[in-house]
Amino acid sequence: MEKLKILAIGRHPEIMQTVIRLINNNPDWDGTAAITDKEAVQAFDHEVFDLIMLCSGIEPESEENLRAYFTAHRPAVKIIQHYGGGSGLLTAEIYEALKEQPR
Template identity: 55%
Template sequence: MKNILYIGRHPEILETVVRLINNNEDWFGAGAETDEDAMELFERIHFHIVLLGCGIEPENEEKLRTFFKSTNPDCAIVQHYGGGSGLLTNEIRMALENHNMA
């Protein structure tokens, strides 16, 4: 089971992305709207991938990236630009392959 954290500022998109992740029986998806919620989840659950959604301010994104990498250097951090479920699935699969987690 691969754990995937999605961080997004838009509740409807967050809900959709997490649902799409959880449609794959090999993945567990969780979502967070705020940086604080994301960091709290990250400390409690061993995530393999973090997907950064749209709307995260550059300074917050840098803070999050630094936190995630210092907490779990093996975690893949991927910028998620949206699109359909096919694009999301490909982003996740490529991240797993690129980090030898497939």
């Protein structure tokens, strides 16, 4: 089975390192981090992601623009919000999104 490709976007490099480490601890997942909108769009344009995770610190206008860009270019992509918390919450958010999206 192919790994689930996850693009995690957030503004805090240290937090994003932790988020990506937690994602990549699951052998079935492959996480990529983006700190800026530009990095997020470049990653999205060069790779097919199954899930986009919006993490803390993203300004409302940026979040709105990113959501609009992603859905305009790949309407079926699943976008979820990550509110922080421990690894259990992160994992639960991803599994919850997967339940809603057939793979």
